[in-house]
Amino acid sequence: MPTVSMTVNGKQVSGEVESRTLLVQFLRENLRLTGTHVGCDTSQCGACVVHVNGDSAKSCSMLAIQADGADVTTIEGLANGDTLHPMQEAFREHHGLQCGFCTPGMVMSAVDLVKKNPKASEHEIREWLEGNICRCTGYHNIVKAIQHAQTTM
């Protein structure tokens, strides 16, 4: 089986994987980083979004071996110790989550949006979130949270 090595949340990791192992499987099963979720099998829902070399990516649509040598950040690596990342704090402040299942992918996606388009309009925020499905919130408070984070990130 091939071996992959990458940096995940600042730590160097490596492991043996099948060539068909997805990045999300490597994160969840090999590294036991279970904050990254799997909500579908067609790369639609976005529950698995992580950052790969600084860009948001659906870790279900990437093989682990494609991430060999990459710098990966998952939801577990976003906060600074006990201090939440401003996006995490904004989601808490604005009740941007309910069941919490889509939340890690939603937060990782939103962080990338604000980095790339700090002044995104409500319309642009909603379009960006097209790849992240939430069944609980109706997105209203997620949008508000991201708008708040635009002022704190």
Place this chain on the structure above:
Amino acid sequence: MPEGGTGIGAAVKRVEDKRFLTGRGNYTDDIDRPNQSYAYILRSLHAHAKINGIDTGAAQSAPGVLAVFTGADMEVGSLPCGWQVHSKDGSPMHEPGHPPLAQGKVRYVGDQVAVVIADTYEQAKDAAEKISVDYGPLPAVVDMNGALSGGTFVHDEIATNLCYDWEIGDEAQIDEAFAGAAHVTEIDIVNNRLIPNAMEPRAAVGEYDRATDEYTLFTTSQNPHVIRLLMGAFVLSIPEHKLRVVAPDVGGGFGSKIYHYAEEAIVTWAAPRVGRPIKWTAERSESFMSDAHGRDHITHAKMAMDAEGKFLALKVETKANMGAYLSTFAPCVPTYLYATLLAGVYSTPMIYANVKAVFTNTVPVDAYRGAGRPEATYLLERLVAKCAREMGMSQTDIRRRNFIPADAFPYQTPVALQYDSGDYLATLTAAESAHDVAGFASRKAASEAKGKRRGLGYSTYLEACGIAPSAVVGSLGARAGLYESAEVRVHPTGSVTVFTGAHSHGQGHETTFAQLVSEKLGLGMEQIEISHGDTNKVQFGMGTYGSRSLAVGGEAIVKAMDKVVAKAKKIAAHIMEASEADIEFADGQFTVAGTDRSMAFGEVALAAYVPHNFPHEELEPGLDEKAFYDPLNFTYPGGCHICEVEVDPDTGVVSVEKMTAVDDVGRVINPMIVEGQIHGGLAQGIGQALLEGCVYDDEGQLVTGSYMDYTMPRADNLPSFSAGTEITLCAHNSLGVKGCGEVGAIGSPPAVINAVVDALWDLGVHDMPMPATPQTVWHAIQAARPAAAAE
């Protein structure tokens, strides 16, 4: 009382958020047990087929495979149905067996045929491809009308596809009322079939401890004690004291995680047989074809009115799809959660409903957010809108004329329910103001100036929730009581753990319930822990559905806290050498009335566990009380939803421009959480109205089997909402709460479709099915063209 407010009415930030935001939630698929193996379920590719034989030989010898089981191996009880409905002739509903693994026949695409258990999931899945099933395909029963007239039966042993033929009301009396009416408005309504799609796919981990003979099931459930009872007692014959069911963090339910599913029984049953824990996690495509679906009604209804538009009588005939088997609560959804709601907010004096429940070769159908009440609301509010058009009345005038007045409570409807409180005119007035209905005409003109059509739609609705009084549901066929239980355990240092039988899968109970404790016992949030979801911790529980957690589960907590305070007063009286009757409790302090002698809650708690001089005949040590609460009535949230859409007549694209909800949910404990619940419900309601629809083809193949085919509401499909509350208190529970979990999904679909019809009325489009996709809307506009031109 803590400063800043963490009691009733405060928008306290959620206690549970930090773990979810940092990736430290603990969902079922996150759980790995030592030496765990993995299950893959082989599912039927056919909607309806005989199983002539199954060859598992090649799969058995595939790499990593521990076992392969089929229905022939798994001779256990049937997955039970929790509610028995009787037909109008008095006969009980047909209740065919529901084996966890198919026995001789498959009855829907997705039906479980075999399970492969292997060292890894990939090995199990690979090996399943080596199973050879010899199917003898049969014609599929898909369409409900065809199901009742055709000669193919989903269950050969009952030789009919009619599960039951139920009625409420007096048909002869109703027909007489129609004969004398000044005007009758009729409508045909289809309530589209939906696929719930909680974002967390279902999962289950089964485990068996040979040393203690104990089974453990971790599962994605809204009601772990119900699963323990149904699976233990009816399917696997495991006594409850040897079966632990844990529903840890659960990623949304919306009804679909109430039911006892085959996979739970399969992994629990197989665990001792392979001698290892077994995990099964659904892929999303499996969720589409195995989670219970929702809605799916075909209805004809008519309203009799006098010359002034006053409702005289309502007659409703509905066919309701049950799917291939009876899911746990399926029979009660189109009867006691639907027809009993047909009075809505109106004083219609006579109502008759006939409901035919139908078996088809499709996934079982059961409760989905709102369950029966959205179907009733959609029917009524589409019908009322049409009545107004035909009577030449405004949408508000017809409603005002027929509302149950605010001074008429308690109000007995003709369909069994007795409403305790409400003010429907107040929610309508508040919604019109919040929506700026007065400004609609100018917004419509602006839309028309750019070639668009604009429409306004109303829904004034009511639901019954807080499910439910055990005596009432028992008389209606429920095989369970629907109380809730709580234990309030005060620790020696004065902190409190509350064990509740309700289950949170997004509702924020850890916060809302803690606010009840903070208010009553005067404790800070950090001193309160809410524990739920584990049958080994929580004494008992009926779980969370039907907007019942606060109105039933919260009341149980209050009742247990009352017992804690009563006991604590005895302790305080003993220590302060006063009469128990003289002890007053407020703001976390026990005070001897009229003196400055007092003890803090924490001091009394410590004394309870350090009883050095207790008179033990009169006063037991400890401070830990339990309560069961059985409600006296349903609760009746209601309100007004107003939707404003813009339609592009060239493309059929409908855009929701404004969505306003003013709901009466009773007393609000946490307004932030209540608004969030309403937002989510609105999104699901708009989803049903404009985007979501489950499609089967004529052969029973599920066409909408993935997120590529089934349109989930996404952020760019929805507007920001205006959600508010205008409350009356529930008259029969101490908190005055009614429930907020389902209102959004119940009230909104007819508001959306009424708005679409309003937008297109002048083009000759007078009806619109759900989902009103661009294609559907465009075709309706084209079809209306010759008619409009001829007028």
